[in-house]
Amino acid sequence: MMRKRLLADWPSWAGRAALLWSLLYAAGAALAALTGPAFGYALLGKGTGTSSETAVAVLYGAAAALAYALLRRPDAKRLSTAAWPVVTLCLASGFGVLLSPLHLLFFLSRNQPPIDWAALANQSAAVLGAVLWGYAALAHRRRALGACPHCGGHAPVVAGRNTTRAGLVAIAALVPYTALKTAWALGVTPGYTGTGRPGADPEYTSDLGIWLYDHGVDVTAVLAVLGMVLALALTRPWGRRLPRLPVLALGWAGAGALAPFGALLATVGVLNWTGVTDVGMADHAPWVVAVAYGGFSCYGLALARATLLYQRTARRACDHC
Numbered sequence: 001m002m003r004k005r006l007l008a009d010w011p012s013w014a015g016r017a018a019l020l021w022s023l024l025y026a027a028g029a030a031l032a033a034l035t036g037p038a039f040g041y042a043l044l045g046k047g048t049g050t051s052s053e054t055a056v057a058v059l060y061g062a063a064a065a066l067a068y069a070l071l072r073r074p075d076a077k078r079l080s081t082a083a084w085p086v087v088t089l090c091l092a093s094g095f096g097v098l099l100s101p102l103h104l105l106f107f108l109s110r111n112q113p114p115i116d117w118a119a120l121a122n123q124s125a126a127v128l129g130a131v132l133w134g135y136a137a138l139a140h141r142r143r144a145l146g147a148c149p150h151c152g153g154h155a156p157v158v159a160g161r162n163t164t165r166a167g168l169v170a171i172a173a174l175v176p177y178t179a180l181k182t183a184w185a186l187g188v189t190p191g192y193t194g195t196g197r198p199g200a201d202p203e204y205t206s207d208l209g210i211w212l213y214d215h216g217v218d219v220t221a222v223l224a225v226l227g228m229v230l231a232l233a234l235t236r237p238w239g240r241r242l243p244r245l246p247v248l249a250l251g252w253a254g255a256g257a258l259a260p261f262g263a264l265l266a267t268v269g270v271l272n273w274t275g276v277t278d279v280g281m282a283d284h285a286p287w288v289v290a291v292a293y294g295g296f297s298c299y300g301l302a303l304a305r306a307t308l309l310y311q312r313t314a315r316r317a318c319d320h321c
Contacts, residue, residue: 014135025125026057030061066079077145091256095123095256185216198284251304254300263294
């Protein structure tokens with residue numbers, strides 16, 4: 001009961017939590033800069049020195065100053081606007097952990113580098129910081145506008161055509177990737193210019209992974225289908241009967257990881273396709289990288305839209321206003 005009450009009262013403590021988190025994270029970065037790459041901050045500096053850790057300490061020190069200003073100036077609307085870049089910074093620092101569920105695929109692979117648990121813990125802390133800062137910015141913005149800090153003064157939204165459209169766009173964005181990887185597993189290899197079988201390198205794929213691939217099952221295509229199911233859960237009535245928090249966590253994590261990842265791949269694919277550069281996957285045709293892999297960006301954006309609408313439609317009536 002105490003935990004539920006504490007979570008329900010998040011506008012009262014989100015700003016202080018963001019301040020405390022920023023101070024601790026900045027202190028950790030400063031300590032890493034003084035002692036050499038440590039505490040997981042080595043990922044930021046890639047083990048080459050202390051400049052990255054120093055920059056991170058400065059940036060998050062500035063974030064702590066902003067968090068203090070949010071607490072001191074609850075009526076300053078521009079401060080909450082400035083807080084959202086800090087959310088982006090936190091997500092950039094913790095980007096790796098958003099893709100960490102892929103570590104579950106390690107039983108289907110071999111000869112992979114060991115997991116850097118310190119870096120994974122550091123990235124998890126950064127994602128936690130993004131959540132705290134998001135809540136702090138939201139509560140401050142609502143207070144500055146004179147609205148209820150818990151709900152913003154908005155009633156729950158009724159699911160409509162926009163919700164369905166977001167889910168359909170997310171599903172459509174994954175169709176090229178799913179179809180292509182399934183075709184490759186079945187022995188049809190359009191867009192693959194290398195030798196051997198795409199997606200089933202015996203040096204890195206486990207015996208189980210090879211067995212599944214031999215029977216026409218590409219595990220990443222299966223994950224794409226699960227991503228489609230998630231999009232449906234966020235946009236169809238049956239999804240609102242599922243536990244709300246796990247669905248929201250999957251939606252926001254998937255959107256945060258795949259939107260920038262897909263944008264990068266789409267950019268590389270288009271540059272290769274137009275002949276501007278030849279950097280990228282040498283054994284993949286440029287259209288594969290741009291369309292099939294770059295589709296993750298469209299999926300991530302549509303998933304973010306679907307998750308936001310789900311968050312609003314599945315919201316209970318506010319008890320504080």
